[in-house]
Protein backbone atom coordinates (compact mmCIF):
# COMPACT_ATOMS: atom_id res chain seq x y z
CA UNK A 1 0.00 0.00 0.00
CA UNK A 2 1.19 3.50 -0.69
CA UNK A 3 -0.39 6.80 0.04
CA UNK A 4 0.03 10.37 -1.12
CA UNK A 5 -1.85 13.07 0.68
CA UNK A 6 -2.48 16.41 -1.00
CA UNK A 7 -4.14 19.58 0.19
CA UNK A 8 -7.36 19.07 -1.79
CA UNK A 9 -7.86 15.41 -2.59
CA UNK A 10 -10.23 14.59 -5.43
CA UNK A 11 -9.82 10.82 -5.07
CA UNK A 12 -9.57 9.08 -1.72
CA UNK A 13 -9.47 5.32 -2.09
CA UNK A 14 -9.20 3.06 0.93
CA UNK A 15 -8.70 -0.67 1.08
CA UNK A 16 -10.09 -1.30 -2.38
CA UNK A 17 -10.52 -5.03 -2.95
CA UNK A 18 -11.56 -6.54 -6.27
CA UNK A 19 -11.94 -10.20 -7.10
CA UNK A 20 -13.10 -12.02 -10.21
CA UNK A 21 -14.49 -15.53 -10.30
CA UNK A 22 -12.79 -17.79 -12.82
CA UNK A 23 -14.55 -21.15 -12.75
CA UNK A 24 -14.23 -22.35 -9.18
CA UNK A 25 -11.25 -20.10 -8.55
CA UNK A 26 -11.45 -16.62 -7.04
CA UNK A 27 -8.88 -14.26 -8.53
CA UNK A 28 -7.92 -11.53 -6.10
CA UNK A 29 -6.89 -8.72 -8.43
CA UNK A 30 -6.75 -5.75 -6.03
CA UNK A 31 -5.86 -6.70 -2.47
CA UNK A 32 -6.70 -3.60 -0.47
CA UNK A 33 -5.35 -0.55 -2.25
CA UNK A 34 -5.35 2.87 -0.59
CA UNK A 35 -4.27 6.11 -2.20
CA UNK A 36 -5.14 9.75 -2.62
CA UNK A 37 -4.92 11.94 -5.71
CA UNK A 38 -4.85 15.72 -5.30
CA UNK A 39 -7.09 17.92 -7.40
CA UNK A 40 -5.30 19.27 -10.46
CA UNK A 41 -2.46 16.76 -10.28
CA UNK A 42 -1.43 13.89 -12.54
CA UNK A 43 -0.90 10.28 -11.51
CA UNK A 44 0.38 7.40 -13.62
CA UNK A 45 -0.34 3.76 -12.85
CA UNK A 46 2.02 1.22 -14.33
CA UNK A 47 2.58 -2.47 -13.76
CA UNK A 48 2.81 -5.73 -15.63
CA UNK A 49 0.10 -6.89 -17.97
CA UNK A 50 -2.74 -8.37 -15.92
CA UNK A 51 -1.73 -6.60 -12.71
CA UNK A 52 -5.12 -4.87 -12.48
CA UNK A 53 -4.45 -1.38 -13.84
CA UNK A 54 -7.55 -1.18 -16.03
CA UNK A 55 -9.62 -2.78 -13.28
CA UNK A 56 -8.56 -0.02 -10.90
CA UNK A 57 -9.23 2.72 -13.45
CA UNK A 58 -12.65 1.26 -14.23
CA UNK A 59 -13.51 1.33 -10.54
CA UNK A 60 -12.45 4.99 -10.30
CA UNK A 61 -14.60 5.75 -13.34
CA UNK A 62 -17.67 3.96 -12.04
CA UNK A 63 -17.47 1.45 -14.89
CA UNK A 64 -16.85 -1.41 -12.47
CA UNK A 65 -17.45 -1.87 -8.75
CA UNK A 66 -15.13 -3.09 -6.04
CA UNK A 67 -15.97 -5.91 -3.63
CA UNK A 68 -15.14 -3.86 -0.56
CA UNK A 69 -13.39 -0.66 0.40
CA UNK A 70 -14.15 2.96 -0.23
CA UNK A 71 -13.68 5.28 -3.20
CA UNK A 72 -14.63 8.88 -2.47
CA UNK A 73 -14.67 11.49 -5.22
CA UNK A 74 -14.96 15.04 -3.95
CA UNK A 75 -16.39 18.09 -5.64
CA UNK A 76 -14.31 21.23 -6.15
CA UNK A 77 -14.44 23.78 -3.36
CA UNK A 78 -15.62 26.52 -5.71
CA UNK A 79 -18.62 24.45 -6.79
CA UNK A 80 -19.39 23.56 -3.22
CA UNK A 81 -19.80 27.24 -2.37
CA UNK A 82 -18.91 26.54 1.25
CA UNK A 83 -16.11 25.06 3.24
CA UNK A 84 -18.20 21.95 3.86
CA UNK A 85 -16.85 19.02 1.91
CA UNK A 86 -19.12 17.17 -0.46
CA UNK A 87 -17.94 13.86 -1.77
CA UNK A 88 -19.64 10.90 -3.34
CA UNK A 89 -18.84 7.36 -2.32
CA UNK A 90 -18.73 5.21 -5.44
CA UNK A 91 -18.93 1.92 -3.57
CA UNK A 92 -22.58 1.01 -3.27
CA UNK A 93 -23.83 3.87 -5.48
CA UNK A 94 -27.01 3.10 -7.45
CA UNK A 95 -26.71 2.47 -11.20
CA UNK A 96 -28.56 5.74 -11.90
CA UNK A 97 -26.18 7.74 -9.75
CA UNK A 98 -23.19 5.98 -11.33
CA UNK A 99 -24.49 6.86 -14.80
CA UNK A 100 -24.76 10.51 -13.78
CA UNK A 101 -21.25 10.40 -12.26
CA UNK A 102 -19.78 8.89 -15.45
CA UNK A 103 -21.51 11.44 -17.63
CA UNK A 104 -20.78 14.61 -15.69
CA UNK A 105 -17.85 14.19 -13.34
CA UNK A 106 -15.37 12.07 -15.20
CA UNK A 107 -13.93 11.99 -18.71
CA UNK A 108 -12.59 8.82 -20.31
CA UNK A 109 -9.88 8.24 -22.89
CA UNK A 110 -9.25 4.66 -23.99
CA UNK A 111 -6.61 2.93 -26.09
CA UNK A 112 -9.20 2.49 -28.82
CA UNK A 113 -10.77 5.86 -29.49
CA UNK A 114 -14.37 4.57 -29.70
CA UNK A 115 -15.38 7.40 -32.01
CA UNK A 116 -18.67 6.76 -33.77
CA UNK A 117 -17.87 6.12 -37.41
CA UNK A 118 -20.99 7.76 -38.85
CA UNK A 119 -20.41 11.04 -37.03
CA UNK A 120 -17.88 13.76 -37.81
CA UNK A 121 -15.13 14.74 -35.40
CA UNK A 122 -17.23 17.72 -34.32
CA UNK A 123 -20.32 15.60 -33.75
CA UNK A 124 -18.34 12.98 -31.83
CA UNK A 125 -17.00 15.65 -29.48
CA UNK A 126 -20.39 17.30 -28.97
CA UNK A 127 -22.41 14.12 -28.39
CA UNK A 128 -21.69 13.61 -24.65
CA UNK A 129 -22.77 17.22 -24.01
CA UNK A 130 -25.92 16.81 -26.09
CA UNK A 131 -26.73 13.56 -24.29
CA UNK A 132 -26.20 15.34 -20.96
CA UNK A 133 -28.92 17.82 -21.95
CA UNK A 134 -27.02 20.76 -23.43
CA UNK A 135 -28.89 22.23 -26.43
CA UNK A 136 -27.40 21.15 -29.77
CA UNK A 137 -26.21 24.61 -30.83
CA UNK A 138 -24.40 25.25 -27.55
CA UNK A 139 -22.92 21.73 -27.54
CA UNK A 140 -21.63 22.21 -31.09
CA UNK A 141 -20.07 25.53 -30.16
CA UNK A 142 -18.33 23.98 -27.15
CA UNK A 143 -17.09 21.14 -29.34
CA UNK A 144 -15.79 23.60 -31.93
CA UNK A 145 -13.74 25.42 -29.29
CA UNK A 146 -12.28 22.17 -27.96
CA UNK A 147 -11.38 20.88 -31.41
CA UNK A 148 -9.61 24.16 -32.01
CA UNK A 149 -7.77 23.70 -28.70
CA UNK A 150 -6.50 20.27 -29.72
CA UNK A 151 -5.38 21.67 -33.08
CA UNK A 152 -8.05 19.99 -35.18
CA UNK A 153 -10.33 22.83 -36.22
CA UNK A 154 -9.55 22.08 -39.87
CA UNK A 155 -10.63 18.45 -39.39
CA UNK A 156 -13.93 19.06 -37.63
CA UNK A 157 -16.07 17.80 -40.51
CA UNK A 158 -13.94 14.72 -41.13
CA UNK A 159 -15.25 11.29 -40.23
CA UNK A 160 -13.07 9.01 -38.05
CA UNK A 161 -12.01 7.01 -41.12
CA UNK A 162 -10.65 10.24 -42.63
CA UNK A 163 -8.46 10.98 -39.60
CA UNK A 164 -5.04 9.61 -38.66
CA UNK A 165 -4.65 7.52 -35.49
CA UNK A 166 -3.13 10.46 -33.65
CA UNK A 167 -5.88 12.79 -34.81
CA UNK A 168 -8.56 10.34 -33.70
CA UNK A 169 -7.00 10.19 -30.26
CA UNK A 170 -6.87 14.00 -30.09
CA UNK A 171 -10.59 14.03 -30.89
CA UNK A 172 -11.06 11.54 -28.04
CA UNK A 173 -9.17 13.89 -25.69
CA UNK A 174 -11.43 16.80 -26.70
CA UNK A 175 -14.49 14.60 -26.21
CA UNK A 176 -13.33 13.57 -22.74
CA UNK A 177 -13.62 17.14 -21.42
CA UNK A 178 -16.73 18.37 -23.25
CA UNK A 179 -18.82 18.05 -20.06
CA UNK A 180 -16.11 19.80 -18.06
CA UNK A 181 -15.29 16.90 -15.71
CA UNK A 182 -12.86 17.45 -12.85
CA UNK A 183 -11.28 14.09 -13.42
CA UNK A 184 -9.96 12.50 -16.62
CA UNK A 185 -9.11 8.80 -16.69
CA UNK A 186 -6.96 7.54 -19.54
CA UNK A 187 -6.33 3.86 -20.20
CA UNK A 188 -3.33 3.25 -22.47
CA UNK A 189 -4.08 6.43 -24.43
CA UNK A 190 -0.97 6.05 -26.60
CA UNK A 191 -1.11 2.27 -26.88
CA UNK A 192 -1.98 2.33 -30.58
CA UNK A 193 0.21 5.20 -31.67
CA UNK A 194 3.68 5.54 -33.17
CA UNK A 195 6.26 7.45 -31.09
CA UNK A 196 5.62 10.76 -32.88
CA UNK A 197 1.89 10.69 -32.32
CA UNK A 198 2.37 9.33 -28.79
CA UNK A 199 4.41 12.42 -27.99
CA UNK A 200 1.70 14.72 -29.33
CA UNK A 201 -1.04 12.94 -27.41
CA UNK A 202 1.07 12.86 -24.21
CA UNK A 203 1.59 16.60 -24.56
CA UNK A 204 -2.14 17.11 -24.88
CA UNK A 205 -2.90 14.78 -21.96
CA UNK A 206 -0.68 16.64 -19.56
CA UNK A 207 -2.03 19.96 -20.80
CA UNK A 208 -5.33 18.76 -19.31
CA UNK A 209 -3.82 19.38 -15.89
CA UNK A 210 -1.53 22.25 -16.78
CA UNK A 211 -3.92 24.26 -18.95
CA UNK A 212 -7.40 23.10 -17.97
CA UNK A 213 -6.82 22.29 -14.29
CA UNK A 214 -8.14 18.75 -14.64
CA UNK A 215 -6.94 15.85 -12.55
CA UNK A 216 -5.44 13.11 -14.69
CA UNK A 217 -5.02 9.44 -13.85
CA UNK A 218 -3.34 7.56 -16.65
CA UNK A 219 -2.71 3.84 -16.95
CA UNK A 220 0.16 3.21 -19.31
CA UNK A 221 2.97 0.95 -20.46
CA UNK A 222 4.55 3.94 -22.18
CA UNK A 223 7.47 5.18 -20.09
CA UNK A 224 7.46 8.53 -21.90
CA UNK A 225 3.88 9.06 -20.75
CA UNK A 226 4.34 7.73 -17.19
CA UNK A 227 7.50 9.72 -16.54
CA UNK A 228 5.64 13.02 -16.90
CA UNK A 229 3.18 12.30 -14.10
CA UNK A 230 3.58 14.02 -10.75
CA UNK A 231 2.93 10.76 -8.90
CA UNK A 232 3.66 7.24 -10.09
CA UNK A 233 2.09 4.10 -8.73
CA UNK A 234 3.28 0.65 -9.66
CA UNK A 235 0.79 -2.21 -9.28
CA UNK A 236 2.36 -5.47 -8.26
CA UNK A 237 0.65 -8.60 -6.96
CA UNK A 238 -2.55 -6.73 -6.18
CA UNK A 239 -0.91 -3.89 -4.27
CA UNK A 240 1.01 -0.71 -4.98
CA UNK A 241 4.72 -0.96 -4.47
CA UNK A 242 5.60 0.49 -1.09
CA UNK A 243 6.57 3.89 -2.43
CA UNK A 244 5.50 5.61 -5.64
CA UNK A 245 8.41 5.98 -8.04
CA UNK A 246 9.67 9.40 -8.97
CA UNK A 247 7.10 11.25 -6.90
CA UNK A 248 7.61 14.96 -6.99
Ligand SMILES: Nc1ncnc2c1ncn2[C@@H]1O[C@H](COP(=O)(O)OP(=O)(O)OP(=O)(O)O)[C@@H](O)[C@H]1O
Pocket residue numbers: 020021022027029047048049050051052053054055056
Ligand atom coordinates in the same frame (compact mmCIF):
# COMPACT_ATOMS: atom_id res chain seq x y z
N1 LIG B 1 -14.47 -9.71 -16.12
C1 LIG B 1 -13.42 -10.45 -15.74
N2 LIG B 1 -13.55 -11.71 -15.32
C2 LIG B 1 -12.50 -12.45 -14.90
N3 LIG B 1 -11.23 -11.98 -14.87
C3 LIG B 1 -11.02 -10.72 -15.28
C4 LIG B 1 -12.10 -9.88 -15.76
N4 LIG B 1 -11.59 -8.68 -16.09
C5 LIG B 1 -10.26 -8.75 -15.87
N5 LIG B 1 -9.92 -9.98 -15.39
C6 LIG B 1 -8.59 -10.42 -14.99
O1 LIG B 1 -8.10 -9.49 -14.04
C7 LIG B 1 -6.70 -9.28 -14.21
C8 LIG B 1 -6.43 -7.80 -14.31
O2 LIG B 1 -6.94 -7.31 -15.55
P1 LIG B 1 -6.68 -5.82 -16.00
O3 LIG B 1 -7.29 -5.66 -17.36
O4 LIG B 1 -7.12 -4.89 -14.95
O5 LIG B 1 -5.10 -5.79 -16.10
P2 LIG B 1 -4.11 -4.70 -16.69
O6 LIG B 1 -3.04 -4.48 -15.69
O7 LIG B 1 -4.88 -3.51 -17.11
O8 LIG B 1 -3.53 -5.46 -17.95
P3 LIG B 1 -2.98 -4.92 -19.37
O9 LIG B 1 -1.75 -4.12 -19.06
O10 LIG B 1 -2.66 -6.18 -20.12
O11 LIG B 1 -4.08 -4.12 -19.99
C9 LIG B 1 -6.31 -10.08 -15.43
O12 LIG B 1 -5.72 -11.28 -15.01
C10 LIG B 1 -7.60 -10.35 -16.14
O13 LIG B 1 -7.56 -11.55 -16.85
